[in-house]
Amino acid sequence: MPPRLIIDMRCLQDRNYSERGIGSHARNLITHAPEPFAGLYDPALPPLPADMAGRAAVLSPHAYLPGLSPGAVLLNPSPMSPDQHFLARLLHDPGIIKAVCVHDFIPYDDQANYLAHPLNRVDYFAAMAWLKRYDVFFPNSEATAERLRALYGPVRAHITGVALPPWAKGITPLPPRHILMIGGDDARKNPEVLARAHAASPVLRHIPLVISGNCRAETAARLRAITRVELPGRVSDAQMRALYARALCVVTPSRAEGFSLPVIEAAAAGVPSIASDIAAHRALGVAAGERFAPEDTAELAGILEALVHGPARRAEIVAAQADIWRPFSAQAIAARLWQALRPQAPAILQRGKPRIAMLTPLPPEKSGIAGYSATLARALAPLADVTLISTAQASALAHTAPGHDRVLSVLGNSPRHAQIHDLAVKWGSAVLCHDSRLLGLATRNGPKPAAAWASRELGRAVAPREII
Template sequence: MSLVIDLRCLQDPAYRERGIGNHARNLIRHAPPGWVGVYDPALPALPEAVAAQAGRLSPHGYVPGATLFLNPSPFTPNQEFCARLLTDARVRKAVCVYDFIPFDEPGRYLRTAGARLDYYAALAWLRQYDLYFPISVPTEARLRELFGAVESVVTGVGLPPFLQALSPAVPRHVLMVGGDDPRKNPELLLRAMASRLRLSEVELVITGGYDEATAARLRAIRPVALPGRVSDATLAQLYAGALVVVTPSRAEGFSMPVVEACRVGVPSLASDIPAHRALLPTRFLFGPDDVEGLAALLEETLRAREAAIAAQAGLAAPFAEDAVAATLFAALPAPVPPTSRRPRIALLSPLPPTRSGVADHSAALLAALRKLAQVDAFCGPYSRLAVQDGAYDAVLCVLGNAPLHDEIYQLCLRYGAACLCHDARLLGLATTNGLAPAAVLASEELGRVVSEDEIAAWAADERQREASFLGRLARAARPLIFHAPQPVRLCQERFDVQAQALPFPMMRSHAPVTPEEREAARAGLGIGPAEQLIVSFGFLVPAKAIGAALAAFAELKRERPAARLVFVGEVAMDLAALRDEAASLGVTLGTGFVTPADYRAWAAAADAGLQLRIGQAGGVSAALQDGIGAGLNMVASRDLAETINAPDYVLRVADMPDPAEIAGALARALAAPGPDEVMRAAYCAAHDMQAYAVRLLEMIL
């Protein structure tokens, strides 16, 4: 059993204390070890004691391997947060049910459109569960009136630990454990105690968060101590000093004060409603509007207090916390038996005609994955419904380091997914909405304040960059997959997250370039017979070290005047400062977008290739692999070549560009014979996209 428990009710101040919070805390104290706790990073932090009990925590409902989901609070706002678990047929769903009071009294509790939408949406999600744990027989009866013959087990609510050892005190006051909800009905108790002389002389304490106007109205009926919301320790003292505990509520699913009083040996009186009839003998009940009946019952109980205590002595026994938890966990449904079928995958990624290397890679990946699984591709605008749909065995978000990927990134952070990250850093993506959000991410990662000026400096020269901007993604992705080992190590060291590495595949299949194809390509592109063509593929961006490439080419040109350099691709940077130099050298700074056929033609026509990359370790290059596949002698930055396991006919140069070194390497590449066909074919086979898809599918399922 792989158990997941929704802990968000313990983040919400409206739920985490008393009632629902008490029940949830009791259950997790007794949960089988190793369970996964779901929390929402957008809510207040989980109490440390709660977080420490989970085997691990998940910031969303994407929990691979889950077989059982337990929700202790189905009406906590935003139930769609766990939609993936609730719509996954492989996950059995169990839920605690407290009451349907808002449904039965919409005029009081569902006055606004927002409140109605939240409640009825939660009510609809409630139908997704397989097993229901109502906290009382009346709640079970109402559940079946609304939902039909559902499978259910009544659990009761466990008594909180603070009751186990009360300090002795002299009983002196009547106690009501109330709240600011009008259904708690404190006015009845006040009027009853004001109606009899003896009762009017007894101290009365009513806890709960009453505003000033309500407190004044209550005190106008008779004197009363209103200490507000109290801690467990204070409540224990109030119980210890109570003559009797009165619970005059008009509606409850269960009533903790009723059984808490019985547990600590204080007489318990309660209104005659279904929840209380399930807990107390009839002689200790009074009508919710019966002032005289309550007054008489109070006087009688105070006269025969010891007899009342004796009559109620065993009533709290079924609600020992371990007994309640044992009832629930013993009844949890068995996991769904595994089935044999093709897995269903949701793939979120840009795809052609979007002009992006990631889009091209994902198109090739999609074709390979569809041989192995049923894959639905979502290429924008992106909907959270794809990420939340439990009908998919896995959701794969594909990310690159550009604003193009921001929608996918945000969905992955909020709702979780497997993530294939093409970059070892996400500075470009992090600055999608300006420098300030990126500065926040960098500050979180580095543990110091990072200014917007620093972010701007890093964007101008990534060699200065200190942050990877991977932290939030590392915590959200299940799993996070890179194409290089460097970001995997970084995630472990900085974020304590075990990411995975999957070597980069070849996006295109490459047949050997024949002499005839080469001759036709050169003629078509206007390359003279004596020219020695050097190509560099991909978007022109600052990280491609264009300036260093021009300086190297100028040095090469002195020895090889027939050399020609063409940057094949679209311009994505300001080249104003480089255009004059490029023109003087006859260098083409960008051809614009090229079709796959033209891309192949440039590779076939070339005599050598050049792929530089400045920045930090862990980058990959499909363009470098295309040159390898075309059988070109290549010159490449060392880290780039090593990350993709480039063969020996790729000449490595320093990651910090040295024009003289680059010029020398280009000269050797131009002078050397073409690479051995066996070596070229072996590299292509080892980096086959279909084999990559098989390994990727194993990682995400």
């Protein structure tokens, strides 16, 4: 029997985000999972990080998990990523408690910058529609929770926060060298206002400005046209520690955030946090004198100049912000989520006969399997409600739409079964196989794809000439 807990781990397959932001949050929750779990991954994406893959009791390349324990729980740490249809079978199952982490709705609120392309809009709005299928929501901040309720009504929500990254612990402050911003070139991060404040002040121009994070060439050129700025790009954890240790202050000029990690990272490092006056920063306890309007260059420059001229003012801010990070330990964040998902008595669902979708060749196709399946369906009729789906009608709906407790794919050793086979591989199903090798099906596109398939199965290189 599969574990009671299922976690969608696909967000960790993106190398750009698997250890930062959403990926870091997912890692922390997975690390502190209180029981064995089934991890979902997408074989079309890069492999899961080995340390995370090893935490799953079982890994599944699809969401077909029959025989789940009573009171099963699905946790989705990244619901706005593309292809949420991947989870359709589980999201339609009334016997599963569906839980989801909610990070922000910034693309929805700023569609001109984030959803200008029609395909991006379709993906994002589809993900928003799937959110209606969840039972329990875990927003990362009060600001995100308020936006969630504004869009979806009075949902069941538990605010978790986000954990302080492990690398941010135990940083020893060193003599200040630079003004630091963590962000890159996402439009909402608003690095231009900091660059303009730096350029406008004779006092600040003598202090190096460092803006870390991925930065496109056009953004780098735009910032360098405003002021002299160091752009180290994406840095390692050790380099991040060094940047924080030598920072006069950390400036977070964002126009919008769900949760603002640089604020708690700066507090943990003993560095003043100067932040834009938005809900996420107010909620974290950044005081009025340490906040500025996101577009107010003069106000920001004045706050920064006061830090340069007054070491006592800098020390005062450090002392006032010293405890901001403490509620956000890895253990505390994970506990808020997992305690809310403690096992409960499962609902008893009253159902009649099991419902089976059977994808198979059917008469009048000239196939022995077609006749066999027709006979099998008649024999199953007293025991189950069987929906027969012919080869020509086979589609992902049989696997993902509500209404079927199980899916049975019937395969033989012929390319005519390719559609049913490919659906079973992608979406998962039980398989009734009429041949032990399926060589004809495997080689329908020639020996090279078959050799690649065999290599994955055997864990060694298989040459096309070995496929006979």
